[in-house]
Amino acid sequence: MTSILTVGVAVIDFVFRVEDMPKPAEKTRARDAAVVGGGCAANAAAAISRLGGTAHLAARVGQDMVGDMIVSGLRDEGVDCLLVRRFENRRSSYSSVVVDRHGERMIVNYRDETLDFGAAWLASSDLPDFDAVLADTRWPEGARVAMEKARERGAPGILDAEPPVREAQAALGIASHIAFGQKGLMDLTGEKDVETALRAAAAETGAWVCVTLGENGVTWLEDDGVAHMPSFPVEAIDTLGAGDVWHGAFALKLGEGSGEREAIRFANAVAALKCSRFGGRAGAPRYEEVEALLAEMR
Numbered sequence: 001m002t003s004i005l006t007v008g009v010a011v012i013d014f015v016f017r018v019e020d021m022p023k024p025a026e027k028t029r030a031r032d033a034a035v036v037g038g039g040c041a042a043n044a045a046a047a048i049s050r051l052g053g054t055a056h057l058a059a060r061v062g063q064d065m066v067g068d069m070i071v072s073g074l075r076d077e078g079v080d081c082l083l084v085r086r087f088e089n090r091r092s093s094y095s096s097v098v099v100d101r102h103g104e105r106m107i108v109n110y111r112d113e114t115l116d117f118g119a120a121w122l123a124s125s126d127l128p129d130f131d132a133v134l135a136d137t138r139w140p141e142g143a144r145v146a147m148e149k150a151r152e153r154g155a156p157g158i159l160d161a162e163p164p165v166r167e168a169q170a171a172l173g174i175a176s177h178i179a180f181g182q183k184g185l186m187d188l189t190g191e192k193d194v195e196t197a198l199r200a201a202a203a204e205t206g207a208w209v210c211v212t213l214g215e216n217g218v219t220w221l222e223d224d225g226v227a228h229m230p231s232f233p234v235e236a237i238d239t240l241g242a243g244d245v246w247h248g249a250f251a252l253k254l255g256e257g258s259g260e261r262e263a264i265r266f267a268n269a270v271a272a273l274k275c276s277r278f279g280g281r282a283g284a285p286r287y288e289e290v291e292a293l294l295a296e297m298r
Contacts (some may be wrong), residue, residue, distance in 0.1 A: 008041030
């Protein structure tokens with residue numbers, strides 16, 4: 001079974017489904033609601049487990065009720081949480097998420113800035129065997145250690161790059177693959193044109209680079225040119241966590257030995273199925289569902 005180490009953020013999301021995004025400061029009634037685990041690395045780990053991989057998560061949470069919810073939810077998904085470090089007298093991260101009828105979302109996140117950002121404990125930990133490592137830029141020191149460990153073992157080191165990207169500058173120069181969100185790519189390069197920005201990112205980092213564009217698919221550099229793969233058409237119910245599960249699926253495929261193009265197609269299918277369901281991470285698909293969609297679209 002393919003083993004992936006994910007490193008980064010784990011939170012709890014309180015998700016509210018509404019008709020339209022609230023504008024005035026008044027009470028709004030939700031059509032639906034869910035309390036689900038969230039966070040880039042945690043969502044990716046849960047998606048990997050649902051897709052049949054072995055997922056190990058390294059993250060930092062408080063020794064509090066929210067931290068209990070985070071860890072228990074991940075364990076229920078089959079994620080190995082031995083590298084989730086709990087900090088006494090610190091608070092875990094959580095978010096209030098509003099999703100409108102178009103599937104777009106607004107997030108208000110709380111993060112305890114006194115939670116130790118260091119990663120020396122991760123560097124000295126007895127890490128499990130892994131076929132690939134995925135880290136997000138929300139924990140820069142953890143991302144650096146993760147990319148170093150991937151390079152040491154000759155495994156793909158994938159960086160999920162969201163702004164402020166340069167906080168993870170050390171990891172950028174070590175990663176074998178960097179998958180940017182559109183805002184992350186612009187944040188790093190200052191370029192609005194996608195091709196120009198990708199070339200600038202590749203020149204600076206030396207990594208294979210791509211950018212995820214939501215409903216507009218994924219663009220990447222290939223053979224000195226630019227390649228693009230569209231997203232799978234679905235009715236978007238909830239986009240929360242779609243990028244996270246995309247990264248998890250992409251890392252899983254690279255860990256299995258697939259090429260980037262095949263990994264992108266698989267990840268696009270995973271993200272599309274997630275977007276068709278309400279509830280953030282809870283909408284992440286199983287492997288059989290992804291294979292059925294891929295077969296249907298051949």
